[in-house]
Structure formats: structure tokens, C-alpha cells
Amino acid sequence: DGGITQSPKYLFRKEGQNVTLSCEQNLNHDAMYWYRQDPGQGLRLIYYSQIVNDFQKGDIAEGYSVSREKKESFPLTVTSAQKNPTAFYLCASSIRQAGGYGYTFGSGTRLTVV
Amino acid sequence: GQNIDQPTEMTATEGAIVQINCTYQTSGFNGLFWYQQHAGEAPTFLSYNVLDGLEEKGRFSSFLSRSKGYSYLLLKELQMKDSASYLCAVLQPSGGYNKLIFGAGTRLAVHP
Numbered sequence: 305d306g307g308i309t310q311s312p313k314y315l316f317r318k319e320g321q322n323v324t325l326s327c328e329q330n331l332n333h334d335a336m337y338w339y340r341q342d343p344g345q346g347l348r349l350i351y352y353s354q355i356v357n358d359f360q361k362g363d364i365a366e367g368y369s370v371s372r373e374k375k376e377s378f379p380l381t382v383t384s385a386q387k388n389p390t391a392f393y394l395c396a397s398s399i400r401q402a403g404g405y406g407y408t409f410g411s412g413t414r415l416t417v418v
Numbered sequence: 419g420q421n422i423d424q425p426t427e428m429t430a431t432e433g434a435i436v437q438i439n440c441t442y443q444t445s446g447f448n449g450l451f452w453y454q455q456h457a458g459e460a461p462t463f464l465s466y467n468v469l470d471g472l473e474e475k476g477r478f479s480s481f482l483s484r485s486k487g488y489s490y491l492l493l494k495e496l497q498m499k500d501s502a503s504y505l506c507a508v509l510q511p512s513g514g515y516n517k518l519i520f521g522a523g524t525r526l527a528v529h530p
Contacts, residue, residue: 335515344426346505346522347461354515362517394460400515406451407518409460 306331310395310410316418317382317389325380325413327395334400336378337407340364341392350393353378354400382415390417420444422521424506429527430496438491438524440506448509448516452480452491455503455523464491464504493526501528 308329317323339347349362353372367386396407422442430436449468453461467482479492503523
């Protein structure tokens with residue numbers, strides 16, 4: 305079955321450490337996205353990528369980095385520069401123009417700083 | 419700037435009808451989506467409107483007025499499982515592509 309997989313589901317990080325969240329899709333989608341969701345809030349766009357080897361900053365990119373070396377993969381690194389990283393992170397993918405099909409979301413990674 | 423507003427919380431009774439409103443002001447518009455999200459889970463697609471009018475899909479309907487920057491999601495015959503957050507999102511053109519911008523979501527509680 306085609307889908308989008310995020311791992312791990314839960315992640316704990318010590319302050320000052322970098323951590324990488326995985327996102328893989330087998331839907332042959334060109335575009336991939338990372339969102340952050342805080343309790344009681346909507347999704348805020350961190351980074352997005354429309355094609356391999358290209359990506360753009362979203363609204364809250366500071367303290368995060370991404371790579372897009374393969375069409376199927378769009379990992380997100382939460383760096384020590386991110387001051388408040390505890391949140392629910394969602395990865396999504398879509399056909400290039402999204403249109404009426406919208407996004408397909410992964411099941412999310414809950415990151416907690418301890 | 420861009421702004422997508424929806425009520426924070428709503429309550430309704432099982433079997434009733436509820437309307438969740440969304441107003442938006444965005445730089446560019448290529449359609450509006452509604453998603454349902456249960457706590458701790460991924461959002462799931464409910465509807466997409468790009469032209470003015472009403473789109474009906476089973477118990478759920480969505481309406482769009484582009485001139486007013488307004489949409490609503492109508493849920494009929496409410497069931498307990500409809501208790502969830504409902505996210506309004508605008509598809510915004512960006513550098514030749516599109517990106518989805520989300521509102522904060524409306525948390526709906528359905529009571530017996």
C-alpha cells in the first residue's frame with residue numbers, strides 16, 4: 305500500500321542535542337512538507353520541497369534544517385538552535401500542484417526535550 | 419499578511435447539525451481544504467472547494483464564498499466519533515507551486 309511513514313513515533317532529546325526525524329513516502333509525490341503543531345494550535349509550516357535537491361523555508365524555519373537527496377525522503381533535523389522544540393511534527397506529501405487532492409500526512413512524531 | 423480565523427471550540431449534541439466557520443485573508447488563493455484531526459493523529463482530508471458554492475459529501479458539506487473570504491463546514495447527524503479538531507486550510511500559490519496554510523483549528527465536542 306502507498307503511504308507516508310514517519311519515524312520514530314516518540315522521540316526524546318536532551319537539551320543541546322541535534323535530532324533527525326525521518327519521513328519516507330512511496331506515493332511518487334514530487335512535493336514534501338514539514339509542519340509543527342503545538343497543543344491547541346494549528347499546523348505551522350517549517351520547510352517544504354517541490355523537487356529533489358531543492359527546498360524552501362516556511363514560516364518557522366529557524367533552528368531546523370532539511371535535505372531532499374531522494375524523491376522518497378525528506379528528513380528534518382531539529383538543531384540545538386531551536387529554543388522550544390517540544391511539539392508534534394507532521395510530514396506530508398502531495399503532487400506538485402496539490403490541487404484538489406490536498407496533502408497526505410504521516411502519523412507524526414512527538415518530540416520531547418528532557 | 420495572511421490570516422485564517424476559525425472558532426477555537428464548539429460543542430454540539432449527538433444527532434444535531436453544527437456549522438464551523440472559517441474566514442481567510444491570504445495573498446493568493448488556489449482553493450480551501452477542510453481536514454479532521456483526532457488528538458495525537460494525522461489530519462485526514464474532508465473536503466476541497468475552489469469555486470463558490472456548496473460541496474456535499476455524505477454527512478459533511480463545505481461551502482465557499484471567494485468574494486467574502488469565507489467558508490463553512492457543515493456536519494449533519496452528529497456522532498460521538500465526530501469529536502475532533504477541524505482544520506481550515508488555504509492553498510496558496512508560492513513561487514510557481516502551492517503550499518497549504520492552516521488555521522488554528524476548531525475543537526468540536528459532541529455530547530450524548
